[in-house]
Amino acid sequence: MRLLRRVDLYGLFGLLLLLIVWQTIGSLKLAGPSIPSLADVWVVYREPWKLALLSRAAASTLLSALIGLSAGCVLGTAVAVLAHLVAPLRRGLDQLSVIVNAVPAVALAPILIVTVGRDWTPAMLAAIPVFFVIYITVSSGLRSASPRLMDVFRILGASRLTRLLFLEAPAALPALLGGMRISVTAAVVGAIVGEWFGASTGLGIVILNTMLNFQTQLMWAAVLLAASASLTAYGILGACENYVRRRFS
Amino acid sequence: MSLTHPVPAYLIRTCIYLFSRFWGVALLLVLWQLWVLTTAPNSLIVVPPFVVLRDAVAEPAVYVRSALWTLGIALAGLLSGILVGLLLAIAAWTSKLLSGMLGPAAVLISSTPVVCIIPLLARIFGYRAPTEFVTVSIMMFFPGFIFASTGLRSLPPMSSGLLDTWNTSRLRRLRLLALPAAIPSLATAIRVGAAASILVTVVAEYLMQTGGLGALFAVTMQQFDIPRAFGASIFAMILSATLYSFAGSVEHRIHACYS
Numbered sequence: 001m002r003l004l005r006r007v008d009l010y011g012l013f014g015l016l017l018l019l020i021v022w023q024t025i026g027s028l029k030l031a032g033p034s035i036p037s038l039a040d041v042w043v044v045y046r047e048p049w050k051l052a053l054l055s056r057a058a059a060s061t062l063l064s065a066l067i068g069l070s071a072g073c074v075l076g077t078a079v080a081v082l083a084h085l086v087a088p089l090r091r092g093l094d095q096l097s098v099i100v101n102a103v104p105a106v107a108l109a110p111i112l113i114v115t116v117g118r119d120w121t122p123a124m125l126a127a128i129p130v131f132f133v134i135y136i137t138v139s140s141g142l143r144s145a146s147p148r149l150m151d152v153f154r155i156l157g158a159s160r161l162t163r164l165l166f167l168e169a170p171a172a173l174p175a176l177l178g179g180m181r182i183s184v185t186a187a188v189v190g191a192i193v194g195e196w197f198g199a200s201t202g203l204g205i206v207i208l209n210t211m212l213n214f215q216t217q218l219m220w221a222a223v224l225l226a227a228s229a230s231l232t233a234y235g236i237l238g239a240c241e242n243y244v245r246r247r248f249s
Numbered sequence: 250m251s252l253t254h255p256v257p258a259y260l261i262r263t264c265i266y267l268f269s270r271f272w273g274v275a276l277l278l279v280l281w282q283l284w285v286l287t288t289a290p291n292s293l294i295v296v297p298p299f300v301v302l303r304d305a306v307a308e309p310a311v312y313v314r315s316a317l318w319t320l321g322i323a324l325a326g327l328l329s330g331i332l333v334g335l336l337l338a339i340a341a342w343t344s345k346l347l348s349g350m351l352g353p354a355a356v357l358i359s360s361t362p363v364v365c366i367i368p369l370l371a372r373i374f375g376y377r378a379p380t381e382f383v384t385v386s387i388m389m390f391f392p393g394f395i396f397a398s399t400g401l402r403s404l405p406p407m408s409s410g411l412l413d414t415w416n417t418s419r420l421r422r423l424r425l426l427a428l429p430a431a432i433p434s435l436a437t438a439i440r441v442g443a444a445a446s447i448l449v450t451v452v453a454e455y456l457m458q459t460g461g462l463g464a465l466f467a468v469t470m471q472q473f474d475i476p477r478a479f480g481a482s483i484f485a486m487i488l489s490a491t492l493y494s495f496a497g498s499v500e501h502r503i504h505a506c507y508s
Contacts, residue, residue, distance in 0.1 A: 010349020096273025102489035107482030
């Protein structure tokens with residue numbers, strides 16, 4: 001416990017040091033006007049209209065990221081279960097998931113705008129990397145069920161579905177949450193990149209417009225908001241993963 | 250004399266092997282072709298795969314030159330990012346203070362949407378190829394740091410106690426025990442970063458237009474040369490998937506050697 005407290009303290013110290021370095025670089029203009037000081041960025045959050053703009057944009061981006069995360073999780077899990085149950089399909093699905101993940105977002109966005117519309121493009125671009133990570137982690141999670149317990153299930157005459165529901169699925173749950181934790185940042189980035197291609201609102205639009213108009217403080221405020229949202233979701237999913245890992249180990 | 254020739258067994262085996270691996274990709278291409286034929290969307294947005302293939306066959310040099318540029322930037326960025334991650338992980342391994350300090354900073358940097366600030370990096374470092382390299386390195390440093398940190402601590406059982414009894418110095422312990430133990434984890438970091446390195450490079454090239462497949466895509470889209478734009482993105486996709494598969498097989502071999 002004492003060691004944990006010390007590590008936490010070091011972590012806090014490290015974070016503080018990072019913020020001090022940033023403040024120094026910004027104050028002394030070591031990187032020019034592109035990196036403002038943290039104090040200057042903080043001022044943005046205190047201006048009501050800018051805060052309202054950022055809140056609206058963040059709500060839209062996070063909704064797209066959440067839809068993408070949910071869709072990616074459902075689809076990734078479904079395809080992983082299919083590959084697990086029907087072994088001959090596994091190699092083809094592995095290759096398909098790699099190929100789908102390898103499509104550059106900038107190439108996919110114009111097609112998605114035509115097929116699903118501007119408003120759904122960010123969610124779709126958020127879903128693709130989530131699908132890939134969840135497919136990989138759930139596939140490996142389903143295979144991680146204890147062989148001894150599997151033998152017990154077989155001896156007791158459990159059907160394939162029973163084994164999946166009561167043995168393999170619980171074994172894959174920590175992997176699913178681990179995958180969600182890893183992919184949450186990718187979902188936020190996917191949503192932001194999707195917004196670049198003409199969404200009506202969102203942090204992506206704010207970042208792009210402020211960059212073009214040299215409003216670097218507002219831009220950094222939007223970037224930090226996106227980073228904080230990712231970090232918070234990362235922390236929450238990490239805590240859920242730890243709980244599930246303890247519960248099912 | 251029989252008029253029919255039996256199909257060689259190796260050909261059947263090859264076909265079965267290819268079908269078992271690529272049926273999903275083939276299905277995707279067929280659905281794409283059918284979608285374009287049946288719904289006939291605007292040819293300024295989508296073209297059928299056959300037209301893309303025809304352009305790639307007619308002008309392979311354009312694609313290969315751009316693909317090599319992208320591959321070079323992506324590989325250099327991937328390896329330098331992993332190397333920086335490893336060096337920081339070693340620094341964290343040597344001191345609890347540094348470990349506590351670097352961990353949260355690494356998570357914070359990884360949560361920052363670096364892809365979204367590429368235009369800003371371009372303004373700081375200039376619209377040049379080295380900026381693409383810097384962007385990919387920043388993106389790849391996190392998997393390097395996380396996996397190297399895990400690897401440096403996953404020592405073989407009893408080995409640490411043995412070196413304690415020999416009173417081995419920290420530096421020798423790092424060289425003889427921790428660094429070799431970290432090699433499988435580093436191989437995993439390279440696999441994890443392999444596909445993403447190509448995609449990040451393509452986005453950086455698309456925004457900076459200094460060269461490579463991303464720039465080829467951006468320029469041809471502006472000129473409404475849709476077959477070439479699609480060809481560029483398909484080349485990027487193939488490059489990304491191939492690099493991922495290659496890194497996966499290297500990782501598999503390294504894990505087999507160390508298990």
